Amino acid sequence: MTSDDFKHNLLLFRRMDILSLLLHVVLLGIGVLFIRGAGLEVGGVMSEMWQRQLLWIGAGTVIYLGCALFDYRWLGRYAWMPYLGGLCILVLLLLLNRSINSSRSWLVVPGFGMLQPSELMKPVVLLFMCWVYTHPTLRHSQIPPLLVLLAILGPPLLLILLQPDYGTALVYMPFAFMLLFVNGLKWRHIMLSALAALLLLPIGFSSLRPHQQDRLKVFLEVPSHFALAAVSPLLSNARRERLVEAQRTFFLKADGKPFDNWNAQQSLLAVGSGGFMGKGYLKGTQYVLGYLPKTVAPTDFIFSVIAEEVGFVGSACVVCLLICLILCICRTAILATDELGTFLAIGIASIFATHTFINIGMTIQAAPIIGIPLPFVSYGGSFMFGSMMLAGLGQSVHMRRGLAEET
Numbered sequence: 001m002t003s004d005d006f007k008h009n010l011l012l013f014r015r016m017d018i019l020s021l022l023l024h025v026v027l028l029g030i031g032v033l034f035i036r037g038a039g040l041e042v043g044g045v046m047s048e049m050w051q052r053q054l055l056w057i058g059a060g061t062v063i064y065l066g067c068a069l070f071d072y073r074w075l076g077r078y079a080w081m082p083y084l085g086g087l088c089i090l091v092l093l094l095l096l097n098r099s100i101n102s103s104r105s106w107l108v109v110p111g112f113g114m115l116q117p118s119e120l121m122k123p124v125v126l127l128f129m130c131w132v133y134t135h136p137t138l139r140h141s142q143i144p145p146l147l148v149l150l151a152i153l154g155p156p157l158l159l160i161l162l163q164p165d166y167g168t169a170l171v172y173m174p175f176a177f178m179l180l181f182v183n184g185l186k187w188r189h190i191m192l193s194a195l196a197a198l199l200l201l202p203i204g205f206s207s208l209r210p211h212q213q214d215r216l217k218v219f220l221e222v223p224s225h226f227a228l229a230a231v232s233p234l235l236s237n238a239r240r241e242r243l244v245e246a247q248r249t250f251f252l253k254a255d256g257k258p259f260d261n262w263n264a265q266q267s268l269l270a271v272g273s274g275g276f277m278g279k280g281y282l283k284g285t286q287y288v289l290g291y292l293p294k295t296v297a298p299t300d301f302i303f304s305v306i307a308e309e310v311g312f313v314g315s316a317c318v319v320c321l322l323i324c325l326i327l328c329i330c331r332t333a334i335l336a337t338d339e340l341g342t343f344l345a346i347g348i349a350s351i352f353a354t355h356t357f358i359n360i361g362m363t364i365q366a367a368p369i370i371g372i373p374l375p376f377v378s379y380g381g382s383f384m385f386g387s388m389m390l391a392g393l394g395q396s397v398h399m400r401r402g403l404a405e406e407t
Contacts (some may be wrong), residue, residue, distance in 0.1 A: 013399075015399045016398065017398040020391075020394070023321055024325070024376060024391055026044065026321060027318075027321055027325070030321075031376060031378065032050050034298075034306055034309070035298045035326075036050035038305055038356050045048070049298055053379055056385070057384065059385065060384045061388065062390040063388045063389050065392065067123075067388075067391075067393050067395070067396055068391055068395040072344060072393055072396040072397055073341075073400075075127060075340070076130065076340055079127045083124050083125065086156065087155055089117045090156060091116065093105065093106075093159075094108075094162055098227075102163060103165055105163045113249070113381070114382075115382050116168075116222045118169075119383050119386040120169065120382065121160075121332070122172070122386050123389040123393060125153065125156055126344065126347040126348070126364065127393065128152060129149070129152045129153065129347075130179065130218070130340055130343040130347060132152060133145065133179060133339075134339040134343060138365055139357055149179075149180060157169055161162050165371075167370035170370060171354050171355065175350035175351050178346055178347065179347055250344070255315075263301065267286075267292060267304040267362070267363045269286060270286035270292055270301075270304040271304055271363055272287075273308055274307045274309065274311040275312070276312050276313060277310075278308065278314055279308060282309070283309060286308055286310045287304075292304060298379040299379050299380055300371055300378065302374055302377055302379065303318070303362060304317055314375070319360065320376075322352070325375075326349050326353050326356070329345050329348050329349040329352065329394050330346070330349050332398040332401075333397075336401055337401055341400070345394055345397050345398075348390045348394045351390060352390070354372075355372055356375060359374040359378070360374070
């Protein structure tokens with residue numbers, strides 16, 4: 001490395017978004033703290049989870065620094081290579097036909113364990129899509145942005161749905177439509193897309209597996225009661241009775257018993273039992289006694305563990321930290337001096353916001369349980385790598401605001 005390279009890198013580090021970096025560190029620390037607490041209380045293999053999480057954070061930090069140090073514009077130019085490579089891996093997963101937890105989402109890597117390629121595809125698809133959208137050739141062409149979206153997002157999304165992994169596939173949609181919106185998509189196109197999605201809902205519901213349909217029904221039951229109560233005054237008695245009977249039948253199992261979702265109920269109990277100040281660190285009971293399954297407590301339901309132990313105050317602080325992180329990335333989008341940087345930062349903020357609000361919604365039954373982890377807090381290697389890659393790309397945009405592209 002020459003002295004000029006050293007000075008250039010030093011300049012870049014001085015331009016880092018320090019607040020965003022501190023928020024990442026604090027959230028990672030909170031995650032390790034509560035994963036460790038959950039493991040110590042439960043014991044066995046679970047007690048080693050926090051150590052593996054530290055290893056993944058260490059590897060993720062290398063990914064973070066690599067994405068931050070490389071110019072995002074240079075990375076975008078070559079994003080087609082990991083995009084095509086990722087598609088090949090997703091096809092390979094389907095051809096291998098190895099089902100783990102009823103899904104062909106996992107790739108067994110010797111010496112590492114299981115890796116979920118669909119998580120790593122999020123930053124790759126986002127970067128490639130942003131680069132294509134902002135390329136001068138496309139900007140001056142007559143190709144509709146929606147057609148570009150279908151061409152880039154369609155193949156990986158279809159392959160992920162075939163695994164099937166509906167939760168991960170869902171995360172791709174908000175950032176895609178956000179990019180379309182900032183790219184000038186007209187409101188009538190958005191409304192037509194929403195209408196088409198509504199018309200396809202029955203087909204999508206019928207394609208879900210029985211346990212996934214149960215989860216969705218548990219989530220829809222309360223809103224359906226409110227909706228029926230709202231329209232009841234406008235209906236005749238006969239039509240109202242038919243709707244009530246249809247609703248009751250829809251939310252019953254084949255044996256006539258009502259649907260329930262154990263994880264959702266126990267998560268809500270954990271959050272509620274924490275009260276205002278919580279039971280105290282290492283004093284949670286829902287996951288220790290096994291009411292909240294030990295396999296999901298450190299991953300999809302880590303927020304329930306936090307809420308039970310540190311209560312409303314502590315969990316509200318975690319939510320505020322996540323919101324501040326999302327706002328920091330939105331600030332980066334405003335400060336970016338080129339369209340690629342703006343689009344990339346908006347997409348990153350959309351992904352983190354989607355994960356945050358769906359994960360927290362799952363814990364309080366405000367969203368269906370679809371296996372969406374909490375950014376930088378939940379346990380998991382693949383999601384950690386993908387999140388650190390996104391965070392590094394956001395830092396790359398922030399560090400190079402106003403600077404010429406590096407070659």
